[in-house]
Each structure stands twice: as C-alpha cells, then as structure tokens.
Amino acid sequence: MKRIIILSLSLLLTGLTVNAQTKYFTKKGKISFKSVKPEGEKVEATNNRVTSIFEVETGKIEFLVLISAFEFEKALMQEHFNENYLESKQFPKSTFKGTITNMKDVDLKKDGSYAVTITGDFTIHGVTKNVTEKGTITVKDGKISATASIEIALADYKIKSPKTDQVIKTTINIARYELKK
Amino acid sequence: MKKKILLIVVVLGLAAAAYAYYEYTRKPATASELTTDFTFTADELLKEFANEEAATKKFQDKTIEVSGTIDAVSKNEKSYDVSLLTSDDMTLITVQLVPEENANAEKLKAGDKVTLKGICNGKLADIELNKGAIIKK
Numbered sequence: 155m156k157r158i159i160i161l162s163l164s165l166l167l168t169g170l171t172v173n174a175q176t177k178y179f180t181k182k183g184k185i186s187f188k189s190v191k192p193e194g195e196k197v198e199a200t201n202n203r204v205t206s207i208f209e210v211e212t213g214k215i216e217f218l219v220l221i222s223a224f225e226f227e228k229a230l231m232q233e234h235f236n237e238n239y240l241e242s243k244q245f246p247k248s249t250f251k252g253t254i255t256n257m258k259d260v261d262l263k264k265d266g267s268y269a270v271t272i273t274g275d276f277t278i279h280g281v282t283k284n285v286t287e288k289g290t291i292t293v294k295d296g297k298i299s300a301t302a303s304i305e306i307a308l309a310d311y312k313i314k315s316p317k318t319d320q321v322i323k324t325t326i327n328i329a330r331y332e333l334k335k
Numbered sequence: 336m337k338k339k340i341l342l343i344v345v346v347l348g349l350a351a352a353a354y355a356y357y358e359y360t361r362k363p364a365t366a367s368e369l370t371t372d373f374t375f376t377a378d379e380l381l382k383e384f385a386n387e388e389a390a391t392k393k394f395q396d397k398t399i400e401v402s403g404t405i406d407a408v409s410k411n412e413k414s415y416d417v418s419l420l421t422s423d424d425m426t427l428i429t430v431q432l433v434p435e436e437n438a439n440a441e442k443l444k445a446g447d448k449v450t451l452k453g454i455c456n457g458k459l460a461d462i463e464l465n466k467g468a469i470i471k472k
Binding site for chain 2: 181182184200202203205218219220222223225226227228229230232236242243246247
C-alpha cells in the first residue's frame, strides 16, 4: 500500500514538473507578404491562421502556417502561388522552429517593447534553412504580442520566380499570445 | 468576303480580351459558390485526418460541409472563426467565415449546433477550413 502511495506521489510530482514550463500559444497569428512582379503588378496575400507556441523558460518558439490558407485579392494569383510557386499540395506547411537567444532581456512581467533575436530552422517549399532574424515582443497590461519582418529570397528555397533575385518582404504579427493551460 | 473575315477576327479578339479580363479580375471562390465535395460530422473529419498526409492530399482545396457543436466563435481581422468540438480536445475543426457572414456569425455562441461549409486548407493544431459559410444553425 505504501508503495502505491509513493508511486502515485512520484507520478504526481513528475506531472507537476512537466507542467512547470510556461507556454503561450495562439492559433490566430497573421502573416502577410507583399511583392512587386517584374511587370510592376503588386502581389499581396494574408494568412490569419498562424499557429505559434512560445515557451518562456527556454525561449523556444514555433510558427506554423498552411500555405493554401493565404488569401489573395485575385484568384489567378492565388492559384499560381499554390500550384506553380509554393506547390502547396506537395508542401502544405511552412514552419519555423527556433529559440529566442536573448530571452534574459525580456521581462514578461513588465510592460515594454523588447528587441529579440530568433534563430532556428525555417522550412518552406520543402527546403529547410537555418536563419537568424530580429523581432519584437511587446508586453502591455500583461498581454503579450510579437512582430517580425523578414525577407525571404525565393531562390534560397527553390521557389521558381520570373526574377531570379526576387525577395519577398514578409510580416509576422501575433496580436495576442494566450497562456496555455 | 474580306469584311466577313475582318468581322470574325474582331469578334474573336473581343472575346479573347473579355475572357482575359474576366480571368485577370476573377476573385478567389468562396465556399458558398462551390458545390460540396464531402459532408462530415466534426468527429468524422477528425478521423479522416488520423493519417494527416493522406488526408491533406485528399481534402486540400476541397469544399467540405461539417456539422458539430461550437466550441468558440472569435473575431479575426475582418471576419469570424468558428471552432467545432471533436473528441480530441487538442484538435478542433476551425472554419474561417467570409466577412459577408459577420452578421450571422455574431448570433452564434458556444454550445450551438451548426453546419458550416468551407474550403479545406489542411491541419495545423486544428483542421482548418476557410472562405466559409454558415449552412444551418
């Protein structure tokens, strides 16, 4: 009997240590990008269903997005984007899995805007590259938001483009991270 | 005879231009404009995604009608996201409705039974559909 109690107690304790990580998450982040085609036409798209998970103690951060959920103004652009460029049937997701390297500079208990450096693996179109980017975490009235602007060189990810040096400006905006219970 | 040929060329040219203009300005289709490819309950759709890779290939870009109980209705940038409960707490079925449904979406609340229709994007944490419409509540 004693053994059972000890066993269940230790199980309980393991359970507690696992839960000790403070995680924030959202399924409602936004990613948008803008580019100008060689013929001068603007290409813009937005995805409002970005999932992101962020672990305070370790600084681990992840972003996941479904390529086919990017919404364009024009159907043709959306079709070309999915079928010819990103080949979303074959590569349905884009992910970033990395770490905030200067988490020590961020005080989530204090209102403010914190510049962060994020390094990790970015995967799009089936190609993974290690990247380092800058972003901002903002704490206001205890609510956490985050933004980053990155540039993606299409050639790096084997995304064919009429212009070989095409770079796409991409903005990531997490309006609100919720505490994961 | 020459006039006839000229006329045919002009008519064909106009038709081509009209088609090109239509193609160029065409808006992405919303679910309500498309015929339903698959009909599921929220739990049936969850089961289909047990093999995520196969399900993504099968359902991406397909129009799906899904019925279930609302877990939450939340505002996105311009429209509403409606999540349906499944037997797995971690994986809901989330449909991003079109802004035209905003007035109807505001009347929905957690616990309501609804049928939604959307275009399937695949699975992240949730199984995601967009360009959605409310079919029945």
